[in-house]
Amino acid sequence: MENKADQLGCGYEERLHLRKSESNVVLDEFYTWLENLALKTLPQSLLGKAITYAKNIYVTS
Numbered sequence: 648m649e650n651k652a653d654q655l656g657c658g659y660e661e662r663l664h665l666r667k668s669e670s671n672v673v674l675d676e677f678y679t680w681l682e683n684l685a686l687k688t689l690p691q692s693l694l695g696k697a698i699t700y701a702k703n704i705y706v707t708s
Contacts, residue, residue, distance in 0.1 A: 678705055 652662045688695045
């Protein structure tokens with residue numbers, strides 16, 4: 648991502664926009680995976696609690 652910004656000659660604001668747009672794709676994929684994993688995990692297990700925590704702090708934009 649940073650190399651891409653360098654190649655495009657991005658300034659600070661453009662770089663921020665690029666980071667946000669590209670990181671949102673990765674985060675959306677991660678939380679989709681997390682939702683699928685939650686269906687197969689006991690909620691009171693340590694993994695289940697970690698999944699619940701991660702889902703609770705996820706903020707959609």
